Structure formats: C-alpha cells, structure tokens
C-alpha cells in the first residue's frame with residue numbers, strides 16, 4: 001500500500017478555507033502518527049491556532065510547522081582530528097543498522113578526509129556480527145580487529161586501540177552488542193568497554209554514537225533513553241531514513257534528551273550516508289510521497 005507523506009497529508013488537510021477545531025485535531029493525530037511525540041505535537045497545534053489566525057492557506061501552515069520543527073532539531077558535525085586518535089563507538093539494538101553505519105562511516109572518512117580507519121568487532125555475543133564486520137572490512141579493504149565469539153569485548157577494544165596506535169591509524173570504529181541475555185548485562189558490558197576506552201585514549205576524540213532506525217517510531221526514544229543512561233551519548237545516527245517519511249522521533253529525542261544528530265543513513269549502499277542536515281531531513285519528513 002502506498003502511503004502519502006506527512007507533507008501531502010497536511011497540505012490536503014488545509015486545503016479548505018477555514019481552520020476548524022476538527023482540522024487541528026486531525027493535524028495533531030497526523031503529527032503523532034509521523035512519530036512526533038504528543039507534547040511537541042500539541043505545542044505545534046497550539047502555535048498554529050495562534051499564529052496562523054485567518055491565514056488558513058496551506059502555504060502558510062506548512063512553513064510554520066517546518067519552522068517549529070526546525071527549532072527543535074539539534075545537529076552537530078562529527079569532526080575528526082589528525083593530531084589525536086579518533087574513536088567512535090556505535091551503539092544500538094540489533095537490526096537498526098549499526099554495523100552498516102559503521103562500514104559507511106569508514107568509507108565516508110576515507111573519501112572525505114583521506115583518513116584510514118580500522119573496525120573493531122566488540123559485539124562478541126553474536127558470531128554473525130563478527131563475520132558481518134569482517135565482510136565489510138574485506139569489501140572496504142579495511143583492517144578488522146576481532147577475537148573469537150564469547151571473548152571479552154573490552155579486550156577486543158583494547159587490541160583495536162593498540163593496533164591503531166602501533167600502525168598510525170587515526171580512526172577507530174567500534175561495533176558493540178545490541179542485545180544480551182538481560183538489559184543489565186548489556187549496560188554493564190557497555191560501561192566496561194567505555195571505561196577501557198577512556199583509560200586508553202586520554203586526550204583522544206572519543207564519541208559514543210547511538211544508531212536508531214527511522215522507521216521504529218517512539219521506540220527510538222526509549223532506546224536513546226536507555227543507552228544515554230548507560231554511557232551518556234554524544235550523538236545519534238539516524239539510519240534507514242530512505243524507507244519512510246517517518247522520522248518524527250528525531251524531534252522527540254532532541255526535545256527530551258538534548259542529544260544532537262550527527263549522520264543520516266539513506267540506503268543500503270556504503271555511499272548512502274551524509275552528515276545530518278536539518279533542511280534535508282525536513283524536506284523528507286514533510287515530503288509529498
């Protein structure tokens with residue numbers, strides 16, 4: 001079934017001559033269906049009611065909504081330094097696009113900064129995750145640091161940092177487990193890895209990045225809360241933003257947790273990643289199709 005985009009739905013809604021109570025209620029529902037959380041949606045509707053006044057044409061309403069959403073979105077450039085070691089640890093539940101994003105970032109920094117990277121397979125919980133990372137490494141011609149399944153992930157990360165230091169590789173990209181037997185096991189393990197990293201790269205550029213799937217809705221907010229509580233996130237990568245014009249969870253995360261978005265994944269190819277651009281994000285969110 002083809003669904004219409006949030007932009008088209010809103011344009012249709014405001015195609016009449018008057019803004020009625022019913023239209024505003026529908027607008028709130030639409031925003032919530034687009035994964036914008038209830039508080040933000042209510043706020044937008046209130047503002048439309050106040051500001052749009054009699055200017056009820058859709059040409060006024062859409063830019064107004066866009067402006068309000070834009071104000072809530074936080075972005076940050078994920079900079080890399082050539083004077084120190086850079087380490088990005090990617091976190092996220094299984095299936096969100098973590099390993100793919102890691103590989104995309106490796107290619108991105110090679111292409112844009114001519115910066116060599118190595119990949120660290122610290123999800124030792126799943127053998128398939130290690131194999132998957134090795135596959136990416138082969139395709140990208142990038143070194144992968146790994147141990148056997150079940151190994152201590154802290155030890156693998158330690159090896160990765162040593163290897164980067166010894167070989168003069170400036171960027172270390174760490175894959176982590178997204179699921180373990182229990183949530184507390186996962187949190188403990190991530191905290192342990194975090195401690196190893198902090199102890200090994202004192203003045204390095206170390207960032208903890210959560211990957212969320214644009215199509216998972218408000219679950220993304222809950223995931224961000226969980227990982228932020230565990231290790232304090234520095235940024236978020238929005239994956240799979242090609243598959244739907246749903247992505248309102250970005251607004252919720254920025255508003256509720258104040259974490260900036262750093263990259264956006266828009267497809268399955270290695271080249272399908274770009275620094276998070278607010279305007280591009282809003283173009284897609286408010287698109288017609």
Ligand code: GDP
Pocket residue numbers: 092093094095096097098099100101178239240241242243265266267268272
């Ligand atoms: P992980 O379990 O979090 O490491 O997830 P994976 O990286 O293995 O990705 C799960 C699936 O999502 C794979 O089939 C990927 O090809 C796909 N995927 C990842 N990122 C994107 C994206 O930006 N767009 C699309 N369409 N698919 C993606």
